[in-house]
Amino acid sequence: MSNVVIRTIEEKDIPAIKAAINDVWCFSDLISDDKRLDATIGLYLNQILYDVTYGKVAMLDEKVVGVILGSIHDELPTCRHLLEDATTHAITMLGAPEAERQGVYEYLTKQKEVYEQLSSGLFGEYDGSLDFLVLTSEAQGLGVGKKLWLELKAHFEGKGVNSIYLYSDADCNTGFYEHQGFSCRKEKEVVYDFDGEISKVMNYLYDIKLGE
Secondary structure (H helix, E strand, C coil), rough: CCEEEEECCHHHHHCCCCCCCCHHHHHHCCCCCHHHHHHHHHHHHHHHCCCEEEEEEECCEEEEEEEEEEEEECCCCHHHHHCCCCHHHHHHHHHHHHHHHHHHHHHHHCCCCHHHHHHCCCCHHHHEEEEEEEEEEEEEHCCCCEEEEEEHHHHHHHHCCCCEEEEEEECHHHHHHHHHHEEEEEEEEEEEEEECCCEEEEEEEEEEEECC
């Protein structure tokens, strides 16, 4: 772990972050073309980056192996300069087969819907959120995720944040969050229909009181 360096996220990190996203969530199972795959992950990442107020990456041997994004709810966003051109990505997706376009739409739309359903009526209870945490496969099990989380936690506590939430699903290592002291507040199953292939995934809202 002595070789792990945590620094502020930069534009040059985006390709490595997108590769880590595909590694974990397997967008390439839906998208057969590399350009359309990049566009789809770009649209997904844009949704996450839009409102975040904190972004750090973990470097191991000068490679980006993890990223954490968070938000303090009364602060202005700080990562919108990292957003990719959504119009260009949308045009790229117009050339996709119908089933592929529908699969992407199904996933992104239902992700947004379940997030809104799980968080409905709860925002007033929290000062901030852990919006995103992902590691490359080579960094998993090395303590990189914990190091990133502790950096964000220290940032939150330094700003007087008392309670935060995060949104996750069964494809993520939810046990990691529980080990860090998070508790599952709500859960909901999402059913995806990818061109007749049904996939069911549990989604969760976790929260934690800091300083306890």
